Amino acid sequence: KKKSFNEDKPWKHHKDTSRISELERKRYEGVWVTNKGMYLDLVVTPLHANPQVDDPSMVAAAHAAQTTAEVDVHNLMLGAVVRDIWQRSRLSGDVLKQIWSLVDRxxxxxxxxxxxxxxxxxxxxxxxxxxxxxxxxxxxxxxxxRMNVNVVI
Known part of the structure; x- marks a missing residue:
């Protein structure tokens, strides 16, 4: 017997698990807008655009410093703020670390x-x-x- 879609339990529906819906995006962007730029004035940024890196373990940090110079810092969210928001989900720290590693480009x-x-x-x-x-x-x-344009002709 095939069960129909239960609107009260949308999490049991796996149709759109590979894209973010418009409603979800708007909800997440609302959280983004209220928290972006918090405490970024406390972050120390490098003064040199092309630092000399001798230690191989610091290559990623040097690359990040270069890309930070190209990004508007007021459109960033500090990791501590993200951690505070995500910890409210009560997911384990390991899961949150995995999520961070998946999205932190x-x-x-x-x-x-x-x-x-x-x-x-x-x-x-x-x-x-x-x-x-x-x-x-x-x-x-x-x-x-994606741009959602609804045109009625």
């Missing part, structure tokens, strides 16, 4: 809006009982940038 301790939105979506997916992917699909990232 710049590796500088801050998230951009798209990264934060995808991270929030992954937190919701875990709360719905779904497993974390090994890699965030390009379709998920592209679902943030």
């Amino acid at each position: 710049r590796h500088d301790g801050c998230l951009e809006k798209e990264e934060f939105v995808v991270g929030m979506w992954l937190v919701d997916q875990c709360l719905y009982g779904r497993k974390l992917p090994k890699l965030v699909l390009e379709e998920v990232w592209n679902s943030l940038s």
Whole structure:
């Protein structure tokens, strides 16, 4: 016997598990807008655009410092703020670390809006009982940038 879709339990419906819906995106962006830029004035940024790196373990940090210079810091969210928001989900610290590693593309301790939105979506997916992917699909990232234009002719 085939069961019909239960509107009271949307998490049991796995049809759209590879894209972020418009309603979800708006909800996550609302959280983003209220928290972006918090405490970023306390972050020390490098003064040199091209630092000399001798230690191989610091290559990622040097690259992040270069990309930070290209990004508007007021459109970033500090990792401590993200952690505080995500911990409210009561997911384990290990799961939250995995989510962070999936969405942090710049590796500088801050998230951009798209990264934060995808991270929030992954937190919701875990709360719905779904497993974390090994890699965030390009379709998920592209679902943030799509333009929904409804034209009636």
